[in-house]
Amino acid sequence: MAAKPLWIWIGIVAALLAAGCAGNKQQMAPANYARDLTTGMEFVLAPAGCFPMGDLWESGSKSEGPVHEVCLDAFYMGKYEVTQGQWKAVMGENPAYFQKGDDHPVEQVSIDDAREFIERLNRKSGRGYRLPTEAEWEYACRSGGKREPFCGSDQPSEVAWFDRTGGGSTQPVGQKRPNGLGLFDMSGNVWEFSSDLYGEDYYATSPRNNPQGPVEGTYSVKRGGSWSINPRFLRSTVRGRTDFDTRHYSTGFRIAFPAVP
Numbered sequence: 001m002a003a004k005p006l007w008i009w010i011g012i013v014a015a016l017l018a019a020g021c022a023g024n025k026q027q028m029a030p031a032n033y034a035r036d037l038t039t040g041m042e043f044v045l046a047p048a049g050c051f052p053m054g055d056l057w058e059s060g061s062k063s064e065g066p067v068h069e070v071c072l073d074a075f076y077m078g079k080y081e082v083t084q085g086q087w088k089a090v091m092g093e094n095p096a097y098f099q100k101g102d103d104h105p106v107e108q109v110s111i112d113d114a115r116e117f118i119e120r121l122n123r124k125s126g127r128g129y130r131l132p133t134e135a136e137w138e139y140a141c142r143s144g145g146k147r148e149p150f151c152g153s154d155q156p157s158e159v160a161w162f163d164r165t166g167g168g169s170t171q172p173v174g175q176k177r178p179n180g181l182g183l184f185d186m187s188g189n190v191w192e193f194s195s196d197l198y199g200e201d202y203y204a205t206s207p208r209n210n211p212q213g214p215v216e217g218t219y220s221v222k223r224g225g226s227w228s229i230n231p232r233f234l235r236s237t238v239r240g241r242t243d244f245d246t247r248h249y250s251t252g253f254r255i256a257f258p259a260v261p
Contacts, residue, residue, distance in 0.1 A: 030259040034076055038124045039086040043076040044182045045259060046136070051145025053138055054203055055237045063200045064237045070135045071209050077132060077140045078254035080173040080184050081105035081192065082117070090120050096170075097249035103172040105190045105252040110245050111220045114193055114253045121255075131195040132256040134221045134239070135211050141187070141224070141236045143180025149235055151186035151224070152179025156231040160188030166227030170249075187234040190252035191222040191242075198241040219243060226250035 034043040050071040055064035085102025087109075088094050097108045109117075111131075118129050132140065141151040153159045159179065161171045166188070174184040186192070196202075196213025198221045213221065219241040225234035228250050233240075242251065 030074060030076075036121070036125060036127070036129075038121060039089050041082070041086055041255075042079040043257070044079050046072075046075050046077050046140045046144060046181060048072060048074040049139070049145055051139055051142070053135055053145075053206075053237075056147055057149060060235060060237055061239075063203075063239050066203055068203055068206060069208055070139070070206070070211060072136060072139055073210060074259035075132070075136055075256050076259055077136070077181070077183060077256045079182060081190055081252050081254045082114075083173055087117060090117055090124075095247070098169045100169065101172060103174075104170045105173055105185070107170060107190050107249050107252045108247045109252065110247045111193045111242065111253075112244055113247070118255060127257055129255045129257045131193055131253060133210075133212055134194040134196040134223065135206075136256060137186075137192065137194050137223045138236060140181060140183060141179065146180060148179070150231075151183070151236055152177060156187060156234050160185070160225070160231070160234050161227045162188045162225060162229055162231050162234055163227070164231070168227075170227055186224055187236070188225050188229075189227055190224075191226045191240055191248075191250055192224045193242070193251070193253040194221045194223055196221045198239070222251060 030045055032045045050069055052067050053070040054067035084094050084096050084104050084106045087106040095108045096106050122129055139145050142148045143152055150156045150159055159176050178184045197217030198219040199214035199217055202214050222240040222242050
């Protein structure tokens with residue numbers, strides 16, 4: 001059999017190398033789900049994408065506009081709000097006002113308390129957990145940036161606990177319908193902290209790519225509404241605010257971490 005010319009062998013080697021690189025890229029793609037071994041906390045992948053952030057329905061306050069395009073890198077979002085059981089596993093105590101079970105969301109914590117929880121969890125896991133940015137929160141709430149007035153539905157009762165359905169307290173996480181990404185209770189149950197400082201006019205100057213919020217501010221953003229609130233405040237674009245040291249039985253949080261392919 002005649003020997004193959006050198007250029008054919010070079011082509012074969014190049015093809016094999018390209019296939020190997022493609023295989024490596026496929027292996028390095030982020031998984032759709034993740035779990036924290038310390039707490040059992042579950043996470044869902046929010047894929048990279050762009051979306052129109054803000055009040056698409058022009059039914060909210062001035063702070064919800066103008067609508068502007070935001071593009072985000074992929075990240076993982078907690079499937080549920082941080083529970084009292086998970087808080088106890090990391091912090092060793094339970095500050096919640098409604099101590100009705102480990103599967104209820106932790107509340108009566110400040111944003112500084114939440115950051116201390118995350119810092120301790122990171123020392124155990126090394127994963128890089130953090131609070132979601134406000135843009136990440138809205139993108140995840142709206143099932144990857146879809147046109148959803150509530151987080152996963154146009155009917156709040158399908159996805160949320162609020163003043164007419166909440167029974168006067170928090171409810172166990174994950175009892176209502178999830179949104180399109182598989183996230184529960186992003187509308188209602190408890191308000192959720194974001195990492196952003198609050199700026200009423202921030203949307204007018206927000207950068208397009210991975211916005212982080214204003215560099216200065218006296219309040220922090222909270223999102224999603226709670227068990228105690230009228231459903232009009234559960235809308236996916238409503239922007240709440242809170243002091244850094246305020247603790248309230250209607251406010252908790254969920255955590256996120258970056259997806260690094």
